[in-house]
Amino acid sequence: MIQPTESQDFKSLLGCFATGVTVATTLDAGGERSGMTASAVAAVSLDPPLLLLCVDRHATFHAAVEAGQGFALNVLASNQERISRIFADSGGDPFAEAEFRNESGGFPLLEGAVAHIVCTLWGSHKAGDHTVFFGTVTGGEVFDRPPLLHYRSQYTTVGSDNRTVI
């Protein structure tokens, strides 16, 4: 058995759980755009419609989302690996590297994404070195594109022709 005493061991274990990849975006207290690549996302409740997003307390995005009213999740498409890498890097202006729609007063929405999920902040809970932010889903849109997936530290995708609708 792997004993997850090192964070690398923890990442090796949890990395076996394949996830989608999002760029979470918000507006900070000064109205400036902030964004971060995030895969620690899950559905929480149907009524009310809640999801969760876990954010490292040291991340620049943490202060922005904590001070703001909510956030958007831009679910990345299979051809957006570069954008995932850019929004996972510190420094620079990642928003200069991709095309975003900025609806009035809204959170930045990425062009070419698989989905936009818009949330108002419902609550938060500190958990170790991360904070779990809960969002009430207030709207969203879905586009017919294959998703970007992350599995065992690698990017991958699934085909778009063998889906089951549930």
Ligand SMILES: Cc1cc2nc3c(=O)[nH]c(=O)nc-3n(C[C@H](O)[C@H](O)[C@H](O)COP(=O)(O)O)c2cc1C
């Ligand atoms: C595929 C992938 C998924 C990630 N998921 C998360 C996540 O869910 N939560 C988080 O806090 N950081 C996550 N990160 C790391 C952040 O994107 C990264 O630490 C952050 O953008 C660093 O920016 P900063 O130094 O400007 O704060 C992920 C990175 C990658 C590549």
